[in-house]
Amino acid sequence: GKRELSPNNRSFLRTGDLGFIKDGxxxxxGRLKDVIIINGRNHYPQDIExxxxxxxxxxxxxxxxxFAVETEGEEKLVVVAEVERSYRRPQKMDVDSTAVSSAADVTHSKELLRSxxxxxxxxxxxLVHTVLPIxxxxxxxxxxxxxxxxxCKRDFMAQTLKVWES
Incomplete structure (x- = not known):
């Protein structure tokens, strides 16, 4: 609802939105509740995303x-990212060589997370504490x-997001 914040008859509506006024x-x-605070610094999720x-x-x-999650008494950054359907593991070099395929799968996944x-x-x-490809x-x-x-944070904490597998 409206709340009087100044004595000059100006009313403001607290919506939880963040913004600025330029040239009137x-x-x-963004939204105030979405701001990520880590080590006393504000980070806007839209920028990180x-x-x-x-x-x-x-x-x-x-x-x-x-978003941030509390781990060991500190706020840590979590990133959840959808992976394109076309991003598949490299083709097996040899049908009988599962060891080669497994190594390629791990390398492929690590490259995405490292990026x-x-x-x-x-x-x-x-520092990103957790990257979860979905x-x-x-x-x-x-x-x-x-x-x-x-x-998304609720589903992450409940471990109900649909994890992408390479």
């Missing part, structure tokens, strides 16, 4: 969520397509 126009930039989406060609645009971690560290000076189309979103970060 209001620009909404954009970095993640740019870090590897097989991360789905609009298919990432970032994400390096990009976030470089652009935001943040199946395409499985990130919680609203009916209008907005990422539901709190639902």
């Amino acid at each position: 126009e209001l620009f909404v930039t 954009w970095t993640v989406e740019q870090s590897h060609p097989f991360i789905r645009p609009g298919g990432t969520a970032s 994400i971690r390096q990009a976030v560290a470089k652009e935001h000076d943040l 199946k395409p189309g499985s990130l919680p979103k609203t009916s209008s397509g907005k990422v539901q970060r709190h639902a």
Whole structure:
């Protein structure tokens, strides 16, 4: 509801939105409840998610969520990212050589995770505690397509997200 914040008869509506006014126009930039605070610094999830989406060609645009979880008394960064359907493990070199295939699978997966971690560290000076690649189309979103970060965090904590496997 409305709340009087100043004595000059100006009313404000606390919506929880973040934004700024430029040239008399209001620009909404995000939600206060989504801000990630790690080591006393504010980080905006949209910025981290954009970095993640740019870090590897097989991360789905609009298919990432970032949030903090408390671990060992500290807030740690978690990144959840949908992986494109076309990102598959390398073809087996030899049908009978499962050892070669398994090694290639592990290398393929590690390369994806390493790309994400390096990009976030470089652009935001943040260590990613956990990167969870998930199946395409499985990130919680609203009916209008907005990422539901709190639902994603809930599902992450409950271990109910659909994990992508290489």
